[in-house]
């Protein structure tokens with residue numbers, strides 16, 4: 388047993404987000420790692436440090452849900468590739484709080500699936516908090532904070548501009564995101580549906596909290612650019628005519644005009660695209676803009692890797708996603724039971740480096 392003054396955290400899945408979350412837990416003065424669930428059979432029974440490529444941590448990974456739920460812990464950081472409501476409910480019913488980047492940023496309380504999860508949390512006296520970066524931070528938390536500097540706001544925009552060549556998940560890039568296939572396949576593929584559940588929640592949070600009288604439907608716009616010549620994306624080539632860039636916009640409308648926009652621009656580099664999309668001279672970034680009196684904007688740099696090679700090793704956006712969740716754990720554990728969003732929690736913050744902490 389570790390330090391009784393620390394909150395005990397279980398990490399659920401050790402992909403890019405999960406590994407970064409464990410690092411954040413280890414650096415956090417109020418937290419310690421108590422357990423770890425893994426999906427991959429070859430990670431079952433191994434020390435978590437071995438999975439991370441560090442010294443042994445004295446915590447053994449398990450692919451048994453029963454075993455991990457029996458572990459004494461205050462909170463689960465839930466970051467599997469594919470989330471499952473029944474797992475979330477089981478975690479909550481085992482008396483553990485839960486933070487996650489896979490949904491519930493601003494869930495619709497009238498949805499029966501959301502109600503079942505909220506009921507599980509209330510009955511067990513624990514809290515679920517959905518976070519991340521985009522959605523889950525840059526899309527709604529930071530725009531809302533910045534909007535308080537403006538009056539008579541007419542538009543709130545959060546937008547990502549990323550080079551997708553740094554995303555080292557070829558199956559996801561090819562089969563879910565539709566890169567390298569035909570535009571028709573990509574337009575009909577699962578990406579818009581997978582993304583919009585999250586982004587539409589963020590747009591609604593901004594609308595509700597600021598008080599816009601938006602139309603009931605959030606508009607989705609998707610656009611595609613194809614390769615005009617061969618493009619080298621490491622894991623597989625993108626042939627001329629194949630999908631090489633995608634844009635999605637989710638817009639809340641008042642009288643048919645967008646007032647809140649969440650958008651992503653994912654490009655396989657800036658060369659050989661038709662139409663000739665690029666990052667507009669300001670490079671990869673996330674942007675927040677509040678149009679009002681005054682119009683205020685904020686550009687996030689550093690969440691995208693310096694180079695493609697660096698991104699394939701460690702992606703800062705993935706690390707920030709994990710940190711945003713883990714840094715919320717002390718406030719989530721202290722919150723009342725149920726599903727709690729940024730609107731319910733205190734001002735979340737990071738912690739100093741271990742050598743600088745009190």
Ligand SMILES: NC(=O)c1ccc[n+]([C@@H]2O[C@H](COP(=O)([O-])OP(=O)(O)OC[C@H]3O[C@@H](n4cnc5c(N)ncnc54)[C@H](OP(=O)(O)O)[C@@H]3O)[C@@H](O)[C@H]2O)c1
Nearest residue numbers: 400401402403404425426427467468469488519520521708
């Ligand atoms: N909101 C945001 O801003 C944001 C940003 C980034 C990611 N995310 C979400 O966070 C989640 C994790 O992302 P990631 O980058 O860590 O993904 P990843 O690197 O692909 O890792 C996901 C992990 O999930 C486990 N897994 C694999 N197949 C699975 C399956 N069929 N069912 C359940 N678990 C499975 C594996 O864990 P083991 O290796 O331990 O076996 C895998 O390493 C994803 O759902 C992603 O969409 C959200």
